[in-house]
Amino acid sequence: MKSNDCSLEQTIPSIMVTDEKIDFRQYLSSAELTAIEQEVSIMATREAAGIEALKVVQQHRGWISDESLIAIAQCLHISSAQLEGVATFYNLIYRQKVGHYVIHLCDSISCHLTGYDEILEIIKQHLSIDYGQTTVDGQFTLLSNVCLGSCDKSPAMMINSTHYHSLTAESVIAILNGLSQNVEQAP
Ligand code: FES
Numbered sequence: 386m387k388s389n390d391c392s393l394e395q396t397i398p399s400i401m402v403t404d405e406k407i408d409f410r411q412y413l414s415s416a417e418l419t420a421i422e423q424e425v426s427i428m429a430t431r432e433a434a435g436i437e438a439l440k441v442v443q444q445h446r447g448w449i450s451d452e453s454l455i456a457i458a459q460c461l462h463i464s465s466a467q468l469e470g471v472a473t474f475y476n477l478i479y480r481q482k483v484g485h486y487v488i489h490l491c492d493s494i495s496c497h498l499t500g501y502d503e504i505l506e507i508i509k510q511h512l513s514i515d516y517g518q519t520t521v522d523g524q525f526t527l528l529s530n531v532c533l534g535s536c537d538k539s540p541a542m543m544i545n546s547t548h549y550h551s552l553t554a555e556s557v558i559a560i561l562n563g564l565s566q567n568v569e570q571a572p
Contacts, residue, residue, distance in 0.1 A: 406459075407452060407455050407456050407459060409455075409456040409457070409459040409460045412452065412453075412456040413442070413453075413456050413457070413460065414445065416445065417441055417442055417445055418460070420441040421434065421437075421438045421441050421442075421457070421460060421461075424437035424438060424441065425438075425461070431461045431462050431463070432461055432462070432463050432467075434461060435457075435461060435463070435467075435468055435471040436471055436475055436478075438457045438460065438461060439454075439457060439468070439471065439472055439475070439478050440477075440478070442456075442457060443478060443479065447479075447482065447483065448479040448480070448481060448482050448483055449472055449478055449479060449480055454468055454469060454472060454480075476528075476530065482519070483519060483526040484519045484520060484523050484524050484525045484526040485523060485524050485525070485568055486524060486525050486526070486544050486545055486564050486568075487525075487526045487528060487544065487545060488508065488525060488526065488527045488528065488542055488543075488544050489528050489529070489530035489533070489542060489543040489544070490504065490505060490508065490527065490528070490529055490530060490540075490542045491529075491530050491531070491532060491533045491535075491539065491540065491541045491542060491543075492505075492529045492530065492531070493531050493532035493536075494532075495532070495536035495537075495539040496532075496536075496539040496540040496541060498539070499539045499540050500539075500540045500552070500553075501539075501540050503554060504540050504542070504552050504554070504557055507554045507557050507558065508527060508557060508561070509527070511557075511558055511561055512525050512527065512561065514526075514527050515527065516528065516529055524564075524565060524568050525561070525564075530542075530543065533548060535548060535550040538550035538551045539551075540552045542557075544560070544564065
């Protein structure tokens with residue numbers, strides 16, 4: 386798969402999130418609200434459910450827009466700035482739209498010693514994207530990640546929640562092609 390257009394900047398921009406009023410009960414779906422309240426119920430405070438609430442909404446919408454962030458903050462009775470701090474600290478919360486598959490390529494030391502450079506190059510060439518970018522068809526976003534815990538089987542990457550290790554140029558291409566076909570075949 387080849388494409389030249391890309392749509393996501395690598396660095397997370399510091400978006401000025403205001404505390405503009407959003408009726409969070411109108412904005413968040415009942416499924417989202419129920420799941421958030423479930424998380425709140427097992428925390429000591431509403432504020433402590435910040436990460437889990439972000440994950441709930443991301444699971445439903447794919448990413449966390451400014452409006453989603455404001456609605457979640459209001460639901461948790463905290464400021465948007467406070468929740469933005471949580472969202473930007475946690476690298477699996479996406480504050481920009483991402484592709485159907487998000488590739489987290491490990492760029493820590495063991496992977497660097499065992500072929501990271503080649504794997505990165507293969508992904509970049511095969512998908513025609515760089516770090517922080519999304520293929521024009523919206524299938525893949527490429528991000529870097531710190532150690533994924535598979536150092537003894539490096540190089541490693543995670544795509545959505547699936548871990549891949551002992552990567553070679555051939556296996557990476559096979560993985561990407563396989564995932565691409567899954568999307569194309571989806572109804
Ligand atoms: S350094 Fe890459 S998985 Fe640990």
